[in-house]
Amino acid sequence: MASKKKVCVVGSGNWGSAIAKIVGNNVLAQTDPFDTEVRMWVFEETVEGRKLTEIINNDHVNVKYLPGIQLPKNVVAIPDVKDAAENADILIFVLPHQFVRGVCKQLDGKVNPGAIAVSLIKGFDVADGGGILLISDVIREMLKIPCAALMGANIANEVAKENYCEATIGIKVKEHGPLLKDLFQTDYFRIVVCDDETTVEVCGALKNIVAVGAGFADGLGYGDNTKAAVIRLGLMEMIKFCEVFYPESNQSTFLESCGVADLVTTCYGGRNRKVAEAFVKTGKSIEALEAEMLNGQKLQGPPTAYEVNYMLKNKKMEDRFPLFTAIHNICKGNLEVQKFMDCLKNHPEHM
Ligand SMILES: NC(=O)c1ccc[n+]([C@@H]2O[C@H](COP(=O)([O-])OP(=O)(O)OC[C@H]3O[C@@H](n4cnc5c(N)ncnc54)[C@H](O)[C@@H]3O)[C@@H](O)[C@H]2O)c1
Ligand SMILES: O=P(O)(O)OC[C@H](O)CO
Numbered sequence: 001m002a003s004k005k006k007v008c009v010v011g012s013g014n015w016g017s018a019i020a021k022i023v024g025n026n027v028l029a030q031t032d033p034f035d036t037e038v039r040m041w042v043f044e045e046t047v048e049g050r051k052l053t054e055i056i057n058n059d060h061v062n063v064k065y066l067p068g069i070q071l072p073k074n075v076v077a078i079p080d081v082k083d084a085a086e087n088a089d090i091l092i093f094v095l096p097h098q099f100v101r102g103v104c105k106q107l108d109g110k111v112n113p114g115a116i117a118v119s120l121i122k123g124f125d126v127a128d129g130g131g132i133l134l135i136s137d138v139i140r141e142m143l144k145i146p147c148a149a150l151m152g153a154n155i156a157n158e159v160a161k162e163n164y165c166e167a168t169i170g171i172k173v174k175e176h177g178p179l180l181k182d183l184f185q186t187d188y189f190r191i192v193v194c195d196d197e198t199t200v201e202v203c204g205a206l207k208n209i210v211a212v213g214a215g216f217a218d219g220l221g222y223g224d225n226t227k228a229a230v231i232r233l234g235l236m237e238m239i240k241f242c243e244v245f246y247p248e249s250n251q252s253t254f255l256e257s258c259g260v261a262d263l264v265t266t267c268y269g270g271r272n273r274k275v276a277e278a279f280v281k282t283g284k285s286i287e288a289l290e291a292e293m294l295n296g297q298k299l300q301g302p303p304t305a306y307e308v309n310y311m312l313k314n315k316k317m318e319d320r321f322p323l324f325t326a327i328h329n330i331c332k333g334n335l336e337v338q339k340f341m342d343c344l345k346n347h348p349e350h351m
Contacts, residue, residue, distance in 0.1 A: 009039070009041065010041050010084070018160040019184075037074055039076050089112060089114070090117075096121075118169070118180055122205050123303060150191075151258035158269075169200070170199065171194075206308070207266050212272050212327050216340045230344065323343060326339070
């Protein structure tokens with residue numbers, strides 16, 4: 001008999017904990033093919049005098065990043081990522097993208113060579129030579145294992161409450177698709193598997209930049225029509241970005257949950273939108289507001305805007321993506337937020 005598939009969740013923030021709940025319950029319901037223990041790597045910290053791993057393992061709640069949600073008892077919190085990932089067959093990467101390289105470095109040479117990974121991480125990595133890499137590329141290259149991507153309109157707190165939503169798994173190694181679908185799908189978290197892994201992942205990263213723009217429009221006091229324009233122009237730039245840099249990209253992927261649906265939910269209910277609105281209203285820096293408003297959770301939009309701009313600037317293509325460029329410049333304090341409306345009014349889509 002084949003041995004049971006061991007699952008490790010690499011990350012335990014807001015989304016990491018919500019997905020651990022889903023996966024923990026799913027492996028209990030499918031003991032063939034899955035091992036019933038799910039190991040979850042926790043970046044250790046002290047919360048009200050107790051270690052977070054101890055709280056999760058005793059009380060089965062991540063009180064800091066997903067308060068009020070009971071985690072299944074078979075989700076075991078482990079503070080050393082090498083111990084958590086040891087012998088795992090499926091590694092679910094779900095941590096803020098700025099920490100991926102550091103974590104993969106710790107795992108170098110330690111993961112089961114037959115393991116597969118799936119990245120739930122939204123963002124890019126800056127590459128030598130002026131380009132960017134997908135996060136799944138970083139995982140693939142550093143750990144030498146295949147890596148799929150799961151993205152979608154999935155605000156973690158809503159998923160954790162079991163409100164109906166959808167997600168997309170993009171996967172190049174087709175035969176792993178059914179296994180990952182079984183691991184993640186529930187009656188309230190519905191999955192579509194497609195082979196356009198790159199577009200799935202690029203959509204997940206870029207929509208966070210647009211969400212920052214939606215927050216600027218909200219902070220400036222404009223209404224839903226303006227926000228709809230930000231969403232539409234953002235979508236046009238997302239599509240163009242794929243056409244220019246990922247020409248194998250399939251436009252129908254934008255109609256999956258990872259595309260339009262995630263863009264809409266993030267521009268209304270996400271953290272990037274919320275902090276960007278406060279940035280306009282308070283005049284405080286993004287970094288200060290992230291620390292003040294998110295209790296340790298991390299924004300992905302402003303660093304992603306930087307990563308995209310790093311490549312656009314190097315390729316002298318900033319003016320072809322004026323929305324992405326303006327959002328980056330506003331976050332960095334190089335452009336007044338009031339100028340954001342000029343960017344919308346003069347967008348090449350209207351010329
Ligand atoms: N939260 C959501 O609603 C949601 C939904 C879908 C996708 N995502 C994506 O999932 C990824 C993870 O998001 P999240 O919400 O789980 O995280 P989060 O925003 O809650 O981030 C906090 C996590 O980062 C960890 N951390 C802090 N410093 C660290 C360090 N130096 N090294 C490693 N880890 C450190 C913390 O321990 C905590 O687990 C992101 O790319 C995000 O875009 C989030
Ligand atoms: O809260 P945000 O802005 O990081 O967005 C959360 C998710 O990515 C929505 O799918």
